[in-house]
Amino acid sequence: MLTLDTTIVVPDTVFVQTVDNETIILDSNTQEYFALNEIGGIFWEVLKDTPNLTQVYTTLKEHFDDAGTFQIEQDLLEFVEALEEKGLIKIA
Amino acid sequence: MINLSNEIALIIECCKEDQDQNAITKYINNISDWDKFRKLSYTHGVFPLIYKTLKNYSIQQEQLQQLQQTNLEIVKKNMLLTSELIKVMQLLEDNGIEALAFKGPVLSQMAYGDVVSRQYVDLDILVKEDDLKKTYNLFLQNEYDTKIESEYLDNELFKQKNSDIQFISQKSNVLIEVHWKLFRSNFANKIDLTKTLYMSNLCNLNGQNIKVFSNEVLFVYLCMHGSKHGWERIEWLVDIQRFLANYENLDWNKIYNLAKMLECTLMVSLGLYLCNKYFATDILTTNFSIKSPIIKKLELQTIHYWNDSLVKQSEVERNYKKFIYHYVLNDTLYLKMKFVFNTSFSINNGDISTINLPKGLYFMYYFIKPIRLMSKYFSKIFK
Numbered sequence: 001m002l003t004l005d006t007t008i009v010v011p012d013t014v015f016v017q018t019v020d021n022e023t024i025i026l027d028s029n030t031q032e033y034f035a036l037n038e039i040g041g042i043f044w045e046v047l048k049d050t051p052n053l054t055q056v057y058t059t060l061k062e063h064f065d066d067a068g069t070f071q072i073e074q075d076l077l078e079f080v081e082a083l084e085e086k087g088l089i090k091i092a
Numbered sequence: 093m094i095n096l097s098n099e100i101a102l103i104i105e106c107c108k109e110d111q112d113q114n115a116i117t118k119y120i121n122n123i124s125d126w127d128k129f130r131k132l133s134y135t136h137g138v139f140p141l142i143y144k145t146l147k148n149y150s151i152q153q154e155q156l157q158q159l160q161q162t163n164l165e166i167v168k169k170n171m172l173l174t175s176e177l178i179k180v181m182q183l184l185e186d187n188g189i190e191a192l193a194f195k196g197p198v199l200s201q202m203a204y205g206d207v208v209s210r211q212y213v214d215l216d217i218l219v220k221e222d223d224l225k226k227t228y229n230l231f232l233q234n235e236y237d238t239k240i241e242s243e244y245l246d247n248e249l250f251k252q253k254n255s256d257i258q259f260i261s262q263k264s265n266v267l268i269e270v271h272w273k274l275f276r277s278n279f280a281n282k283i284d285l286t287k288t289l290y291m292s293n294l295c296n297l298n299g300q301n302i303k304v305f306s307n308e309v310l311f312v313y314l315c316m317h318g319s320k321h322g323w324e325r326i327e328w329l330v331d332i333q334r335f336l337a338n339y340e341n342l343d344w345n346k347i348y349n350l351a352k353m354l355e356c357t358l359m360v361s362l363g364l365y366l367c368n369k370y371f372a373t374d375i376l377t378t379n380f381s382i383k384s385p386i387i388k389k390l391e392l393q394t395i396h397y398w399n400d401s402l403v404k405q406s407e408v409e410r411n412y413k414k415f416i417y418h419y420v421l422n423d424t425l426y427l428k429m430k431f432v433f434n435t436s437f438s439i440n441n442g443d444i445s446t447i448n449l450p451k452g453l454y455f456m457y458y459f460i461k462p463i464r465l466m467s468k469y470f471s472k473i474f475k
Contacts, residue, residue, distance in 0.1 A: 017170075017207070019167050026175060
């Protein structure tokens with residue numbers, strides 16, 4: 001079960017580029033491409049350099065200071081779950 | 093004096109770091125055929141830069157969407173090529189094969205600061221000639237296909253006259269050129285690759301270090317490569333322009349001595365001259381002379397190439413123009429004569445690809461050559 005105590009890692013087989021406010025992710029193992037919208041891109045940008053989800057949450061809370069804290073936590077955990085399902089991150 | 097076409101002028105302006113917005117607006121307003129312009133931008137290998145600039149200007153929504161779509165395809169392809177390069181360089185390293193990458197993603201990263209601003213369609217890897225057979229077998233074992241049969245690797249003439257073997261990944265469909273030399277022997281044969289391999293830097297791609305040429309070797313190589321192709325793609329000049337902007341502390345004495353040793357000072361001078369003229373690259377610190385009338389003559393031919401980029405030419409006509417361009421490019425009369433002899437009479441890849449002869453029968457290639465050339469060119473003329 002994912003919680004804010006979870007630590008994640010981005011495999012080195014995942015490649016990311018941002019074009020026109022869209023984040024394109026390539027899983028080079030499956031050669032599948034994924035696209036994230038602007039908000040997803042911000043989540044990814046923080047997530048890729050911060051393995052600890054509590055830290056990710058804190059940074060995002062500062063970034064989206066007008067959003068409710070519960071909403072950010074829920075969105076973050078759903079986002080991480082979706083990335084893990086697609087094999088774009090691993091739970092450490 | 094030949095003027096640049098409106099489309100070429102727009103492409104050049106879009107590729108500059110310091111752009112003239114009024115000029116761009118004027119050129120945009122004069123574009124009558126956007127399909128042709130899109131093709132031209134792609135042909136010149138600078139599509140990402142064109143898109144990055146034009147999206148900030150007022151152009152029709154439909155045109156912008158098409159530019160955006162093509163740019164996205166290039167981004168995706170470049171990401172795939174980058175991932176494949178990292179994979180294949182790791183494979184070579186794990187198997188004790190020393191290799192370095194050039195052009196493609198590493199040049200994009202070094203000159204443009206990312207892997208998506210430059211357009212490329214394949215990967216170029218340099219290995220030592222002694223490791224060629226091992227590399228060949230390793231690629232076949234790892235699901236890469238090639239049209240070159242393994243018997244050719246024992247043909248000394250094949251290795252002497254050729255410079256690379258192409259492989260295609262069965263999984264990703266990426267084309268990889270494995271080089272043991274940088275150029276075919278009739279163009280430039282003085283680069284000592286064993287030494288070149290040791291004069292290397294590292295380039296970081298997605299957290300992985302990839303071995304690349306030293307900056308000075310890379311710069312000379314880029315000038316030779318662009319000159320070899322008559323600078324017919326604007327991309328090759330932009331590569332140099334961006335590379336020079338990123339690496340201001342190049343050792344110009346080293347570059348000059350290297351160019352002298354490789355007998356390619358004219359090629360380097362030409363690259364610098366064109367960069368200076370069309371992209372305002374500062375070349376005051378270099379020791380190369382750009383005042384030669386030969387350079388102006390070559391520039392005219394390059395502009396012809398640019399203005400006629402989408403004009404279909406016969407192979408005979410294209411080869412003749414390239415032959416003259418290469419002839420003029422040679423630094424001395426001796427080199428010019430040698431070039432003419434090597435191109436006209438020496439055995440080349442086309443002859444060797446016709447049939448793989450054992451060493452004792454290499455002389456037969458001299459009989460095969462005129463027959464092959466006659467059948468090739470006469471059949472084309474009469475078609």
